Amino acid sequence: MKSQGSSNRNILVVDDQVDIRTTIQFLLNNKGFNVWEAESPEHAKSIIQTVAIDMVITDMNFQKDTTSGKEGLEFVAYLKQHHPKLTVLVMTAWSTVSIAVQAMQLGARDFIEKPWENSDFFEIVERQINIAESPALALPGNESLISSEIIAESDSFNRVLENVKKVAMSHASVLLTGENGTGKSLLAHYIHQCSGRNNAPFVTVNLGAVPEQLFESELFGHKRGAFTGAIEDRQGRVSLAGKGSLFLDELATTSMANQAKLLRVLETKEFEAVGGTSTEFMGCRLISATNANLVEEIKAQNFREDLYYRLNTIEINIPALRERAEDIVPLAHHYLQKIGVEYGKPELTLSANAKDKLLAYQWPGNTRELKHVIERAVIFSDTATIESNDLALNAESSKQVIRNQIEPLAKVEEALIIQALKQSNGNINVSAEMLGISRSALYRRIEKHGVKLKNSY
Numbered sequence: 001m002k003s004q005g006s007s008n009r010n011i012l013v014v015d016d017q018v019d020i021r022t023t024i025q026f027l028l029n030n031k032g033f034n035v036w037e038a039e040s041p042e043h044a045k046s047i048i049q050t051v052a053i054d055m056v057i058t059d060m061n062f063q064k065d066t067t068s069g070k071e072g073l074e075f076v077a078y079l080k081q082h083h084p085k086l087t088v089l090v091m092t093a094w095s096t097v098s099i100a101v102q103a104m105q106l107g108a109r110d111f112i113e114k115p116w117e118n119s120d121f122f123e124i125v126e127r128q129i130n131i132a133e134s135p136a137l138a139l140p141g142n143e144s145l146i147s148s149e150i151i152a153e154s155d156s157f158n159r160v161l162e163n164v165k166k167v168a169m170s171h172a173s174v175l176l177t178g179e180n181g182t183g184k185s186l187l188a189h190y191i192h193q194c195s196g197r198n199n200a201p202f203v204t205v206n207l208g209a210v211p212e213q214l215f216e217s218e219l220f221g222h223k224r225g226a227f228t229g230a231i232e233d234r235q236g237r238v239s240l241a242g243k244g245s246l247f248l249d250e251l252a253t254t255s256m257a258n259q260a261k262l263l264r265v266l267e268t269k270e271f272e273a274v275g276g277t278s279t280e281f282m283g284c285r286l287i288s289a290t291n292a293n294l295v296e297e298i299k300a301q302n303f304r305e306d307l308y309y310r311l312n313t314i315e316i317n318i319p320a321l322r323e324r325a326e327d328i329v330p331l332a333h334h335y336l337q338k339i340g341v342e343y344g345k346p347e348l349t350l351s352a353n354a355k356d357k358l359l360a361y362q363w364p365g366n367t368r369e370l371k372h373v374i375e376r377a378v379i380f381s382d383t384a385t386i387e388s389n390d391l392a393l394n395a396e397s398s399k400q401v402i403r404n405q406i407e408p409l410a411k412v413e414e415a416l417i418i419q420a421l422k423q424s425n426g427n428i429n430v431s432a433e434m435l436g437i438s439r440s441a442l443y444r445r446i447e448k449h450g451v452k453l454k455n456s457y
């Protein structure tokens with residue numbers, strides 16, 4: 001059955017419930033689309049044979065009392081195989097979002113949660129129609145710029161990239177997990193660039209660096225005079241992100257009280273600036289990252305389970321660098337080339353011994369640490385080849401510490417932090433750089449170990 005809109009774009013709605021089909025038909029006709037209806041995947045297949053359909057929006061369960069999504073998944077796989085250019089959106093209940101994730105792995109572009117807000121529903125449809133009509137929207141120059149900066153040789157990191165590209169097109173909240181320096185921020189940016197939101201801002205909030213009492217103001221903004229120090233109106237990050245992506249880095253550092261505030265906004269999609277009276281709509285997509293084990297943090301009652309489920313529609317774990325040894329030398333070459341050019345030494349190479357040393361090291365600071373090691377080596381190298389001695393690493397002793405557990409790891413960590421602070425005369429930026437971790441990660445550890453910050457060391 002077809003109902004006419006004013007445009008020539010055809011959307012096929014597949015659902016066994018007539019009221020759902022009617023609601024969508026009404027909504028999309030109003031926006032100018034022609035809507036075709038099918039009550040089953042079989043019916044839909046016959047329509048697709050005869051009509052030039054632009055988009056399929058399909059339910060995942062077609063038999064009474066089934067919730068497995070099996071029929072829907074088979075239908076998505078069929079569409080991907082026989083009509084690979086067709087844009088497919090799936091509809092799922094909030095509790096079965098995992099089915100939507102499987103559907104996206106099979107080729108669906110995005111999902112719509114039932115029950116939906118009409119504005120959200122239309123926004124998702126419109127974004128995917130725009131991407132289908134103008135693929136450049138999804139893959140502008142920036143995408144290739146960032147992807148050329150991402151080194152991926154190992155199977156495990158390539159799998160991460162595959163998943164990242166698949167989820168980028170959807171509106172799903174993504175949680176990136178992995179140790180410090182594994183590339184979570186880089187991939188968050190990449191998700192944004194590969195998404196249909198890439199013409200809108202990508203805004204980062206490093207939650208580890210936001211003082212507890214300024215959390216609301218940082219995220220939602222404040223009005224002049226709202227609190228001592230609020231000398232003028234300030235726009236929050238959520239509103240700065242607009243319809244783009246908001247990247248919440250160091251998520252686990254958020255206090256329970258602020259987690260509750262964040263959750264409330266995510267549930268209602270509405271927020272007010274501190275001291276403000278008007279309600280604003282949250283239109284951005286959320287990408288978050290943490291190096292903590294949130295399941296453990298939930299058990300320890302440090303993290304809200306309901307917030308975790310709001311943020312981790314799709315969770316992607318980035319393996320530590322030592323678990324993907326194939327990436328180590330290509331990454332080292334990448335940085336050697338890049339940093340070599342910056343320092344006027346473009347011809348530098350790595351000796352075989354240097355490569356062995358890089359491969360033997362454990363990389364607790366992951367790719368960030370590797371980058372710093374190469375930078376140091378470039379600065380100090382006097383010859384065209386970087387030898388193992390030029391790398392300020394001691395693979396043997398680093399293994400020794402892990403093998404013998406000479407000191408509890410926490411003690412070693414504390415001692416290293418104090419040493420870095422002493423050497424940098426208390427400068428947090430320099431210390432973080434020396435330790436190969438972010439500023440906020442350093443602050444967190446300083447707090448954990450109770451290290452006293454002094455003006456001079």
Ligand SMILES: Nc1ncnc2c1ncn2[C@@H]1O[C@H](COP(=O)(O)OP(=O)(O)OP(=O)(O)O)[C@@H](O)[C@H]1O
Nearest residue numbers: 149150151179180181182183184185186367368438
């Ligand atoms: N696969 C990669 N290819 C090239 N560079 C990478 C890759 N992964 C990470 N990097 C680089 O390593 C550095 C650290 O990465 P990034 O800041 O994204 O890590 P992170 O996991 O967000 O760290 P943290 O948890 O400390 O915030 C950055 O300079 C980033 O560009």
